Amino acid sequence: MRKLFDAGMRVFAERGYHAARVDDIVRAARTSHGTFYLYFANKEDLLRALAVECAEDLTKLADGIGPIGPDDDGYEELRRFLSGFVTTYRRYGPVIRAWMEDQVADREIDRLGVKAFTAIGARLGERMREAGVDIAEDERAAVGALMAMLERVNYALASKRMVVDEDVMLDTLARIIHRGFFGAPAGPAP
Amino acid sequence: MRKLFDAGMRVFAERGYHAARVDDIVRAARTSHGTFYLYFANKEDLLRALAVECAEDLTKLADGIGPIGPDDDGYEELRRFLSGFVTTYRRYGPVIRAWMEDQVADREIDRLGVKAFTAIGARLGERMREAGVDIAEDERAAVGALMAMLERVNYALASKRMVVDEDVMLDTLARIIHRGFFGAPAGPAP
Amino acid sequence: MRKLFDAGMRVFAERGYHAARVDDIVRAARTSHGTFYLYFANKEDLLRALAVECAEDLTKLADGIGPIGPDDDGYEELRRFLSGFVTTYRRYGPVIRAWMEDQVADREIDRLGVKAFTAIGARLGERMREAGVDIAEDERAAVGALMAMLERVNYALASKRMVVDEDVMLDTLARIIHRGFFGAPAGPAP
Amino acid sequence: MRKLFDAGMRVFAERGYHAARVDDIVRAARTSHGTFYLYFANKEDLLRALAVECAEDLTKLADGIGPIGPDDDGYEELRRFLSGFVTTYRRYGPVIRAWMEDQVADREIDRLGVKAFTAIGARLGERMREAGVDIAEDERAAVGALMAMLERVNYALASKRMVVDEDVMLDTLARIIHRGFFGAPAGPAP
DNA sequence: CATGAATGAGTGTTCATTCAT
DNA sequence: AATGAATGAACACTCATTCAT
Secondary structure (H helix, E strand, C coil), X not given: CHHHHHHHHXXXXXXXXXXXXXXXXXXXXXXXXXXXXXXXXXXXXXXXXXXXXXXXHHHHHXXXXXXXXXXXXXXXXXXXXXXXXXXXXXXXXXXXXXXXCCCCCCHHHXXXXXXXXXXHHHHHHHHHHHCCCCCCCCHHHHHHHHHHHHHHHHHHHHCCCCXXXXXXXXXXXXXXXXXXXXXXXXXXXX | CHHHHHHHHHHHHHHCCCCCCHHHHHHHCCCCHHHHHHXXXXXXXXXXXXXXXXXXXXXXXXXXXXXXXXXXXXXXXXXXXXXXXXXXXXXXXXXHHHHHCCCCCCHHHHHHHHHHHHHHHHHHHHHHHHCCCCCXXXXXXXXXXXXXXXXXXXXXXXXXXXXXXXXXXXXXXXXXXXXXXXXXXXXXXX | CHHHHHHHHHXXXXXXXXXXXXXXXXXXXXXXXXXXXXXXXXXXXXXHHHHXXXXXXXXXXXXXXXXXXCCHHHHXXXXXXXXXXXXXXXXXXXXXXXXXXXXXCCHHHHHHHHHHHHHHHHHHHHHHHHCCCCCCCCHHHHHHHHHHHHHHHHHHHHCCCCCCCHHHHHHHHHHHHHHHCCCCCCCCCC | CXXXXXXXHHHHHXXXXXXXXXXXXXXXXXXXXXXXXXXXXXXXHHXXXXXXXXXXXXXXXXXXXXXXXXXXXXXXXXXXXXXXXXXXXXXXXXXXXXXXXXXXXXXXHHHHHHHHHHHHHHHHHHHHHHCCCCCCCCHHHHHHHHHHHHHHHHHHHHXXXXXXXXXXXXXXXXXXXXXXXXXXXXXXXX
């Protein structure tokens, strides 16, 4: 039921997954407790359903990442990916947070998260190798750091904890990542 | 009481602040509920006490950050700071997570976190300016991204979610940050 | 929910408001803790709800008090009022005790009690003035003493602490009050 | 230990017997929990010890009640007794309340209260019979009502719930009782 | 005699989940 | 399909009482 999906997303975003009460979700969806349990086995089951959607979004995002060279085109491609990630985070933030912060014990939710992040990580790693940078002995370390930075910055942006203009933040991030991970030379961004 | 501090840290780290039960902490400290409430007003009060210690540690860490130039010395200084941060995170991870993830409503805990992170952020920002890099229109954005990456990578390391050797991770992080934030040229690390 | 009202009244009467456990009430009502908190915010909230009902009863009782002269008709009217008070006390004793003994901090409960007792006190004071007795410099003192005696005697009757036949007690009270407060001449009651 | 007696009395008076915490008493007496349990088996035991003192006071008071005729001398004697009761209530209010309100299960405390009130009741009853009044079929009913009024008025005075000058209250009470219980004729008090 | 840190049984309250309608 | 009243296990917190020093 769409109403419950949306309400769940909203309440999870506002209160956080653990603090979110089924009652809040049900009221936000203008429906009843009975209906909730008609569609979902429990609160975690709703998160799981949302995780499926989110994982699909992120996988599509990963597939769309083009070559990222050290030049201006690479910068633009990177900027595009970051922008896409922000969009997805805005919608599925609580799910992504649950993955990153290990908030749920559920194996299936975990699996979906690992799969989605692996897809993005693998693509970014591939793009790094194409760019010829020998950034890390262990590529996983680099990709992990990159994803970590992305998630946290997005959380800070979404939760209004970081009072920075979104465009400025994206430019800054893109430049840092372009240089730090893709070996672009120092100097002003395009 | 040291026993409760340590037990609190341990349980918060294992279960997370919100999921942590006073009962878990009390059992981990091999003491009683009564004793817990003899020393702390409630669970949040314990977190607050831990936050005070953590903030002191981080402030000291910030004060110790020397100049970070684009050369090998700068790399080493950066590596040293990262190593210090890992040590503090290993001990006070739950407190730092509570700060970053906005888990508590308490004003005082928040204030301590903002103060500590501002101290580090200000010092790093200063070092970036000294390094002559014009990394970002908005320095706060850069520093925010840097701190975000640090926290998340450390969480991943501490919670064993990232199966990467710690030294490799630190080298990778140092290189990325050295290039991305301090304008060091691409190339192998020293 | 009627079940909880009645059970609350019963348990408050048996154990006293403070000693009464929510668990006792819930068990007496043959329902669950959850249900209790579905209808009342807490134990005090139940007392508040009961106080509303009691205050209504007492206000009606006050409105019904007719003229009380020094003659036999006055005696009968007084007897009627006392009988009505006994009935209300039998039902709402714990609420009235809470008012008299200042057992709760809640402003609203207090207000209800003051209002109800003021209604009765004002009416009785009026009847005393009509009876032409100049009983006290300060009418409030007389009315206060009267209400105090009433409440305490009723408590003693209701709690079985006073092993006296109710009719005898009411006759005695009526005679005492008729003489002491309404200036009826000494002599046997009608 | 005198300190604990006084502190107990004070705290019982302020918070009420049930709400009074051993911790409050101990702090008021500027001593320790250990010391408290050195002298008293528990909180109730302290009340019991205070009850012994109070019962002695009341018995003495009862013994001192002289003849109460319908004349001015009777009024003065009654006034003297009431004044004495106020003094005792001021000191031992919590004990007397505990008796009247049946706050404790302890048999011994109960027994002391019954004994003390019986002593006063018996004496007053005797004085009523001497005064030739045939107030009640059941003298116990009359005495009960009298004692009830006394206790409640004193509580109201002591707890500042009744904002009436003490002397005015005593005059009013004396007049009411003189007329209502001892058959004095209506008219202004001496 | 005196202390006060430690205890743990007991209490109020919350909230995910069920099920009769 | 939809409802929402009812449930009870689980949790935070209190405070009378003990006992090693």
